[in-house]
Amino acid sequence: MSQAALSLNTRRGAFRVTVDGDPDAPALILSNSLGTTLEMWDPQVAALAKAFRLVRYDTRGHGGSPVTPGPYDFDGLGQDVLAVLDALAIETAAFCGISMGGHTGLWLGVHAPARLRALAVCNSAARIGAASAWHERAAAVRANGAAGMQALADSAPGRWFSEGFIQAQPAVVQRAQAGLARIAPEGYAACCEALATSDLRDSLHRIDVPTLLLAGAHDPVTTVAHAQAMQAAIAGAQLAVVPASHLSNLEAPQAFEQVVLEFMASALVR
Numbered sequence: 001m002s003q004a005a006l007s008l009n010t011r012r013g014a015f016r017v018t019v020d021g022d023p024d025a026p027a028l029i030l031s032n033s034l035g036t037t038l039e040m041w042d043p044q045v046a047a048l049a050k051a052f053r054l055v056r057y058d059t060r061g062h063g064g065s066p067v068t069p070g071p072y073d074f075d076g077l078g079q080d081v082l083a084v085l086d087a088l089a090i091e092t093a094a095f096c097g098i099s100m101g102g103h104t105g106l107w108l109g110v111h112a113p114a115r116l117r118a119l120a121v122c123n124s125a126a127r128i129g130a131a132s133a134w135h136e137r138a139a140a141v142r143a144n145g146a147a148g149m150q151a152l153a154d155s156a157p158g159r160w161f162s163e164g165f166i167q168a169q170p171a172v173v174q175r176a177q178a179g180l181a182r183i184a185p186e187g188y189a190a191c192c193e194a195l196a197t198s199d200l201r202d203s204l205h206r207i208d209v210p211t212l213l214l215a216g217a218h219d220p221v222t223t224v225a226h227a228q229a230m231q232a233a234i235a236g237a238q239l240a241v242v243p244a245s246h247l248s249n250l251e252a253p254q255a256f257e258q259v260v261l262e263f264m265a266s267a268l269v270r
């Protein structure tokens with residue numbers, strides 16, 4: 001049973017946060033993907049909170065965190081993480097993020113390495129998608145509001161899950177779609193614009209924290225090849241491939257948890 005979400009006052013606004021696990025354990029902060037909230041991590045809470053002081057937050061523009069007008073950028077999304085850590089008096093933390101959340105982790109690895117003990121970048125890339133496609137998506141959402149979010153939710157299963165999983169686990173898929181339909185259009189659009197403008201490919205070589213790159217074997221968005229390219233650029237980075245599509249923590253929760261926990265255990269004893 002996880003703790004109720006709280007509204008955490010930080011220097012960058014009031015973020016919706018949950019904190020589970022032993023307050024004296026090492027901190028691990030989890031960062032959600034585009035169009036989801038901290039609830040995306042519900043399947044992982046029991047396993048991860050046994051070993052960590054587990055912090056989850058809604059990324060800006062999502063859930064109960066500030067929906068400030070866009071565009072956003074990853075300097076801002078990364079500073080948000082540091083503000084959450086500061087508000088909780090956490091000096092250093094391990095970080096795990098999926099997709100947009102993983103890209104936020106890459107930004108932190110480049111710009112705030114002193115705050116990170118370990119970095120798990122899951123289903124992500126140093127450059128996610130094409131700028132023009134993100135700008136088009138942002139414009140469509142701003143133009144169509146809630147109906148635009150519903151259209152994105154209708155098309156989400158093919159971006160997020162493999163066909164077999166969609167057939168086998170319709171309740172999980174529908175819950176994720178319903179969550180996406182509830183995201184504020186401006187917050188979603190503003191994050192699309194952050195993705196449009198961020199390219200960390202030339203900065204990855206600066207990351208020197210222990211790094212895991214977790215990819216989904218069937219992910220059509222951020223592919224195994226994207227993870228391999230990041231591995232080639234980040235010294236000592238580990239690569240793991242799990243049998244899943246894009247939202248791998250939902251599609252292959254046990255494999256996801258095992259890979260992340262094994263990586264964190266080895267990284268945190270260094």
Ligand SMILES: O=C(O)CC1=CCC(=O)O1
Nearest residue numbers: 033034099100101159221
């Ligand atoms: O388009 C999607 O929903 C997939 C995705 C890209 C970045 C992200 O966080 O999710």
